[in-house]
Amino acid sequence: MEHAQPQPLEKIKVLDFTRVLAGPYCTMLLADMGAEVIKIEKPGTGDDTRGFGPFQNNESGYFVFLNRGKKSVALDLKKPESIELIMELVKEADVVIENFRPGVMKKLGLDYETLKQINSGIVYASISGFGQYGPYSGRPAYDLVAQAMGGLASITGHPNQPPTRAGASLGDMSAALYAAYGIMVALFHRERTGEGQYIDVAMVDSIFSLLESNVMRYTVDQIVPERIGSRHPISSPFDIYKAQNGYVVIAVANDSLFKRLCLIMDQPELEQDERFCRDALRTEHVDELKPIIEEWLQAYTVEEAVELINNGGVPSSPILNIQEICEDEHIAIREMLVELEHPVAGKMKIVGNPVKFSKTPAVIQRPSPSLGEHTDEILAKYQKSDLKK
Numbered sequence: 001m002e003h004a005q006p007q008p009l010e011k012i013k014v015l016d017f018t019r020v021l022a023g024p025y026c027t028m029l030l031a032d033m034g035a036e037v038i039k040i041e042k043p044g045t046g047d048d049t050r051g052f053g054p055f056q057n058n059e060s061g062y063f064v065f066l067n068r069g070k071k072s073v074a075l076d077l078k079k080p081e082s083i084e085l086i087m088e089l090v091k092e093a094d095v096v097i098e099n100f101r102p103g104v105m106k107k108l109g110l111d112y113e114t115l116k117q118i119n120s121g122i123v124y125a126s127i128s129g130f131g132q133y134g135p136y137s138g139r140p141a142y143d144l145v146a147q148a149m150g151g152l153a154s155i156t157g158h159p160n161q162p163p164t165r166a167g168a169s170l171g172d173m174s175a176a177l178y179a180a181y182g183i184m185v186a187l188f189h190r191e192r193t194g195e196g197q198y199i200d201v202a203m204v205d206s207i208f209s210l211l212e213s214n215v216m217r218y219t220v221d222q223i224v225p226e227r228i229g230s231r232h233p234i235s236s237p238f239d240i241y242k243a244q245n246g247y248v249v250i251a252v253a254n255d256s257l258f259k260r261l262c263l264i265m266d267q268p269e270l271e272q273d274e275r276f277c278r279d280a281l282r283t284e285h286v287d288e289l290k291p292i293i294e295e296w297l298q299a300y301t302v303e304e305a306v307e308l309i310n311n312g313g314v315p316s317s318p319i320l321n322i323q324e325i326c327e328d329e330h331i332a333i334r335e336m337l338v339e340l341e342h343p344v345a346g347k348m349k350i351v352g353n354p355v356k357f358s359k360t361p362a363v364i365q366r367p368s369p370s371l372g373e374h375t376d377e378i379l380a381k382y383q384k385s386d387l388k389k
Helices: 022-032 061-066 080-092 112-118 143-149 170-193 203-209 213-221 255-264 279-284 286-297 302-311 322-326 329-333 375-382
Strands: 013-016 036-041 070-074 095-098 123-128 197-202 238-242 247-251 316-318 337-342 346-351
Touching: 013 022, 013 080, 022 036, 022 061, 022 070, 022 095, 022 123, 022 170, 061 346, 070 375, 080 112, 080 375, 095 170, 112 123, 123 170, 143 170, 143 203, 170 197, 170 203, 197 203, 238 286, 247 302, 255 279, 255 302, 279 286, 302 316
Parallel strands: 013 036, 013 095, 036 070, 095 123, 123 197
Antiparallel strands: 238 247, 247 316, 337 346
């Protein structure tokens, strides 16, 4: 599993106080690029996700995926000796990251203002539900709260149905990605100036930033976007359509693509129809256009329709379930599902890194650690091995 080529973040040391999803995913990305990530965990229980399923040989697949490439040190942060050790580690660290509720790290004496006195070049990132300031900063949050307060749930789902959470934890994952981006920018700034800095990433902010044109529809036109199912709010046909044996996605975002679709359907007259001749008009008459497309699709299976539409130059796809995407050839070739050998769990397939570098590809340096596996290794130089108890 070791890789001979130097990685971009080699020699970057990260003290990782995060747990569950947003923080661990962020530091996983850093570990994939060669950073030494030292995960500080609570003795006895560790990260909550060690107890999350699914399990293989009593090892959490959730934890194995999110914490690959890291080292684990078990420390009780309520002990002054542990804080003393962390201060020593901070002197050599490049990055500190945490996702406790705002104020917790300050109570522990591990906040940015304290640590920058020890290491002025430290890059310190905090991930929280609502951020470190603002009227809601003290509120607890999980992904569902972030999706609700960030506006995403209000536009997810079908008309006249309750708001819906997106099927993945986008609040956590978007915050993780923004934190990783922020850390990279801060390290680049430090490379130029020698200065460290503090990074404040909120899950709600992250979700809000993903709303794209929905925000502008309100700020520009005072339209409050509503739930409209899978269709696009301003382009048509851009939706999920029923074929013979299932559903097909067709995505037409301009008039030239609609012309192509009309030719594929052998109905060129649709392009001249006054209801459908422009994108805005098609969206206005979307309820009239969709039945026409679905009637045409009844002559084709999903596979036939997707091939026909794609060959005509119009974006189209089936809707793959998780089994189908995991077994898809494209995912295999893109190395988005990789096999990891874990000393306890054995062989396990986990999600690969989606960023493909030509010179410095992401590498899983080691499997996820057992709780406290590297405590002695990390503490040895400080002669503090009793602190793990």
